[in-house]
Structure formats: C-alpha cells, structure tokens
Amino acid sequence: MTYCVAIAVDAGLVFCSDSRTNAGIDQVSTYSKMYRFGVEGQRQFVIMSAGNLGTTQATISRIKRDIKERAATSLLTVESVSEAAEYLGGISREEQDKHASRGSGFEASFIIGGQIAGKKHRIMMVYPEGNHITSSHDTPYLQIGESKYGKPILDRILTRDLELDTCALCALVSMDSTMRSNLSVGPPIEVLVYRTDTLTLDAPLRFDEDSEFLREVKRSWDQRLKEAFRQMPRFAWAGQWDSQARLAAVNDDDRD
Secondary structure, eight states: OOOOEEEETTEEEEEEEOOOOSTTTTOOOOOOEEEEEEETTTTTEEEEEOOHHHHHHHHHHHHHHHHTTTOSSSSSTSHHHHHHHHHHHHHHHHHHTTGGGOSSOOOOEEEEEEEETTTEEEEEEEEEOOOOEEEOOSSEEEEEESSSTTTHHHHHHHHOOHHHHHHHHHHHHHHHHHHHOOOTTTTEEEEEEEEEOOOBBBBOOOEEETTHHHHHHHHHHHHHHHHHHTTSOOOHHHHHHHHHHHHHHHHHHHHH
C-alpha cells in the first residue's frame, strides 16, 4: 500500500510519501514514490505515485525519456501545471492500456505539483482514468493511496496562510496516523518542500525507520492526543445534559 500527500499554501508546496511496496505478506520492498524534474530558475515539478508499481515506473521512465530526447511535449515544454497533469495522465493511460487484455490491477494514480516561471504554483491529482483535479482554498491538500487515516489532521490544521514548516509537520503527523493504522505503509518517509517563486527545490528529507525525529513526532503526537482526550467533558455529564435538554423540551410542549 502507499500513502502520499501534497499541500499547497501561499508560502509554497509540501510533498510527503512513504516508500513501502507490498506484493503479498512476504514480499515487502522499498521504492521511492517521489520524483523531481525541472530547470533551476525556470520550472520545477514533483511527482508522487501510487498503484501498480510496473505502471508507475513505466510512466516515470517515459517522462524521463521524453525529456532526454527533447520530445515536442514534455515537462520541459508544457506551459502550466494543469497541462503537465494532462500530459502525465495521458502517459499513464497508455501504459495501463498496454496491459488491458490481461485484466485489471494495472491502475495508477499520481500527484504532480510545482511552478513554471510567471505562473502560479499548484498541485494536481491524476486519476487512473487520466483526468485530474486540483486543490482548493478550503481543502489545500491532495492525497493518493491509503488516505483515510491521515485525513482528519489535515482537515483540522491546514489553512492557506500557514508556514511551510507547520505544513511539513502536519504532513508527517498525517503519515504517522496512517502508519499506525495500516502496517503496509511505512518508512523510509520522504519530505520535499518548494517555496513560492524560488523555482528551485529544497533538498529532500528522508526519515528511515530508526529516525529519532520520526520517533519523537510519534511520541509527542500520541502523548498530546491522550492529554487532550483526558480533558474532554465527562461522558456522565454529557448524558445528564441530554436528559435535561429532553426535560426542557417536554416542558415547552406542555406549555404549548
């Protein structure tokens, strides 16, 4: 299984992905699911992948080949992030169609994000069908893979005006929540940050299973969740409040 999340705020973009690939209980491997493309000062793209490993690797190989062979359409010639997502989706569909006669199971999805000089930085999610969507002001993130466990923290914390360090930490907590509930998602964890209008990528960060920082994030998050839970209103009080509310409603009906 896979989990990747991309965050788009005013200050820039954050990308976070795991590196665990499973083809059965006894076939667990490590593959990076994050790829970088671009020209310093002109354009930068980051792609993250989920789904069939053969399809995703073939798609990325085709993208690299188009750049190397100076194809008419490539990540070096597209004029927007949306056009880049359209190009990526087309290649993905072609790779999936090659195996269509062999049945299902070759689907892949992607997140692509970045910026071209003079254009706005954006993130896009590319579906297996090849079409794509982008983030919004109210939902400044996109997920692929095992998305449900890491979603609550993103919904509660992320806003467009946050600093990138806060967004990166939020992505790591989202990843930790996913790893806690799904053992098929796991380290190494990769994090990459892009700062608006710089047209250069920060050095990627990689957190292995023995990373002390990753362990500290987990310990701190677990501890603070438990502390917050202990401060919640007592259940008995909630029941008493409900009883009082029902009694008040009955009295109102009697007066009517």
